[in-house]
Amino acid sequence: MSPRTSLLLFWSLFVLGSAPAQAAYTWIPSAPPQEIEARLARVQADAGAHKAAIAAGKRAAFFCVNCHGETGVSALDNMPNLAGQNAFYLLTQIDKFGDGRRKDAFMSGLVKVLKPDDRFNIAVFYASQPVPPTPAKNPVQAAAAGKHFARACLGCHGVKAYGTREVARLAGQRSAYLIATLKNYRSGSGLRSDSRMTGVAQKLSDAEIVALAAYLGALP
Ligand code: HEC
Numbered sequence: 505m506s507p508r509t510s511l512l513l514f515w516s517l518f519v520l521g522s523a524p525a526q527a528a529y530t531w532i533p534s535a536p537p538q539e540i541e542a543r544l545a546r547v548q549a550d551a552g553a554h555k556a557a558i559a560a561g562k563r564a565a566f567f568c569v570n571c572h573g574e575t576g577v578s579a580l581d582n583m584p585n586l587a588g589q590n591a592f593y594l595l596t597q598i599d600k601f602g603d604g605r606r607k608d609a610f611m612s613g614l615v616k617v618l619k620p621d622d623r624f625n626i627a628v629f630y631a632s633q634p635v636p637p638t639p640a641k642n643p644v645q646a647a648a649a650g651k652h653f654a655r656a657c658l659g660c661h662g663v664k665a666y667g668t669r670e671v672a673r674l675a676g677q678r679s680a681y682l683i684a685t686l687k688n689y690r691s692g693s694g695l696r697s698d699s700r701m702t703g704v705a706q707k708l709s710d711a712e713i714v715a716l717a718a719y720l721g722a723l724p
């Protein structure tokens with residue numbers, strides 16, 4: 505499919521997803537956490553099943569490429585990379601867009617066309633892809649932010665900022681996206697809400713957010 509055709513397709517899906525006729529739409533949540541984890545573990549332990557889930561996820565993600573890139577490495581700094589992100593976290597976020605706990609003009613409508621199996625396979629596909637770090641423009645600022653990260657974030661996001669389960673991977677994430685996201689948690693606007701992150705973000709100044717984003721984006 506040409507980029508143009510897929511662009512048209514996802515726009516029509518987006519419009520459909522948000523049309524008044526769909527007002528009664530009910531989000532089908534993904535399986536409970538224990539079931540998702542068990543299924544992820546099964547797929548990861550079986551090379552054939554893993555390969556099949558990746559292939560199915562790549563197919564189901566055909567209209568995600570316009571924004572998130574062919575392999576989940578986004579073309580634009582304000583769009584998140586999905587490559588290398590934790591599969592469980594990706595699924596949680598898709599559910600959050602679907603049921604309104606997270607809001608975005610594009611994503612909230614788009615996820616509605618995904619069946620639970622598509623979401624699962626898409627998460628496995630993106631999680632399996634490598635993510636290239638973006639070199640920090642200001643290494644001195646980045647080094648100072650490294651200390652801040654170790655003090656305030658490492659406990660949950662991990663030494664290498666790879667996250668775990670529902671804690672996001674931050675290493676190699678797009679800086680402009682990280683800045684916007686931390687401000688969304690901090691503002692309490694409801695675009696992003698998470699009891700663990702809101703308290704953390706409220707303690708951050710604009711300058712600290714910029715420095716942390718530069719540090720994290722440059723991590724391999
Ligand atoms: C029109 C552009 C666009 C398209 C197409 C698109 N996305 Fe997104 N996506 C975004 C933007 C922008 C965000 C960040 C939203 C925010 O700031 O919360 C995002 C965020 C996400 C996130 C959360 C990432 C994170 O780190 O928390 C996931 C998961 C996601 N998209 C999955 C998908 C999937 C799966 C598809 C295809 C079915 C898709 N997206 C298609 C623009 C797009």
Ligand code: HEC
Pocket residue numbers: 584596653656657658659660661670671672673674677682685686696697698700701704716
């Ligand atoms: C108490 C645990 C905890 C601490 C401490 C913490 N985080 Fe988080 N963080 C989380 C969780 C859980 C999520 C996923 C929340 C959600 O679903 O929105 C998250 C998500 C994020 C995201 C969104 C990532 C994405 O892809 O959209 C960013 C950015 C982030 N954290 C940055 C930080 C920074 C920077 C610090 C330190 C200043 C920090 N976090 C400290 C638990 C934590």
